[in-house]
Amino acid sequence: MKKRTKNIILISLIVLILSFFAFSYFRESIVYDLTKSDIDSFIEDVESFGPLSAFVLIALVILEVILAPLPPLILYVAAGIMFGTLLGGILVLIGNILGALLAFYIARTIAHAYIIKKIDKKTKKRFDKLTEKYGSLAIFFLRINPFTSSDIFSYLAGLSNMKPSRFALATALGLAPLIFVQTYLGADIIRTNPAFFTIFVILSIIYVAVFIYMIFFILLRNRKGLKSRREKNDEPSRKVKSS
Numbered sequence: 298m299k300k301r302t303k304n305i306i307l308i309s310l311i312v313l314i315l316s317f318f319a320f321s322y323f324r325e326s327i328v329y330d331l332t333k334s335d336i337d338s339f340i341e342d343v344e345s346f347g348p349l350s351a352f353v354l355i356a357l358v359i360l361e362v363i364l365a366p367l368p369p370l371i372l373y374v375a376a377g378i379m380f381g382t383l384l385g386g387i388l389v390l391i392g393n394i395l396g397a398l399l400a401f402y403i404a405r406t407i408a409h410a411y412i413i414k415k416i417d418k419k420t421k422k423r424f425d426k427l428t429e430k431y432g433s434l435a436i437f438f439l440r441i442n443p444f445t446s447s448d449i450f451s452y453l454a455g456l457s458n459m460k461p462s463r464f465a466l467a468t469a470l471g472l473a474p475l476i477f478v479q480t481y482l483g484a485d486i487i488r489t490n491p492a493f494f495t496i497f498v499i500l501s502i503i504y505v506a507v508f509i510y511m512i513f514f515i516l517l518r519n520r521k522g523l524k525s526r527r528e529k530n531d532e533p534s535r536k537v538k539s540s
Contacts, residue, residue, distance in 0.1 A: 308407060310399065311363075311403070314356075314359070314360055314363065317356070317360070318360060318364065326342055327339060327342040327343060327353070327357065328357075328360075330342055331357065331371060331372070336371055336374065336375055336378075339371065339375055340375050340378060340379055343357075343375070343379065344379060350379065351380065351384075351388055354372070354375075354376055354379070354380075354388050354389070354392065355388055355391055355392040355395070356392070357372060357392070358372055358388075358389055358391075358392025358393055358395075358396060359392050359395050359396035359399065360396075361392075361396070362392070362393060362396025362397055362399070362400060362448050362451070363396055363399060363400055363403075363448070370479060372389065373385075373389050373476060373479035373480050374479060374480070376388055376389045376480050377479070377480035377481060380480075381480075382477060382480050382481045383477075385480040386473075386476050386477040386480040386481075389476050389479075389480060390469060390472060390473055390476050393468065393469075393472050393476065394465055394468055394469050396448075396451075397448070397451040397464070397465070397468045398451075398461060398464070398465055400448060400451035400452050400455065401451050401452070401454055401455040401461060401464055402455060402461075403452070403455065404451070404452040404453070404454075404455025404456050405455040405456070409455075409456065412452050412455075412456065413456060416449070416452065416453065416456075420449075420453070421453060421456070424450070424453045424457075425457065427439075428454070428457050428459060432459070432463070433459060433460075433463035433464060433466065433467040434467065435467075436450060436454060436459075436464060436467035436468060436471065437467040437470055437471045438471070439471070440467065440468055440470075440471025440472050441470075441471040441472075441474065441475075451464075451468075
């Protein structure tokens, strides 16, 4: 796909999203209820779309990722109430991944120069150091920590040389735990369905195993890097001795 075609598609998506946002807000519909944190009215509005309600929820999560002022907790809890912990969490996660990728490509293409000017240089420098050292694992650790998880990292990653596929995977793994906890708060499905508790425990064990593996991978890579640097530093002294 040519760069010009990608830019046209991205611009069209942004215009469509912003139009939906403005239309819904001024009609005091879904977006209006979301900004007012009126969860009952919000759920009623989303459910009025019937079979399309899942797609509406995903679109709203994408909107929340790109236009950060929208309250994500209301979205996630409402997703749990409407669709249950598992399906609601999956829908919210899909929306977050698509929204993050959209922000990623916006920064990489049509708004590259503008975002570089607007983003704090110190923040960008710190982020660049993290990604140079840890790669996409930096995104994972930033996402999994609720105190550092921010949509700004999607734009920063778009300014870097990170591959979109690795960025998407790190985003998914990092956001999944918090998302499912929040949809659980809405659905409270574990108390009413003991079988789901077993599934949740198994998934948690798998997730912890992946997390430990990533930690081990980072430590191993740092150890190898330190060893190679020491070998390079020792080379001049060896040459001097041999001469």
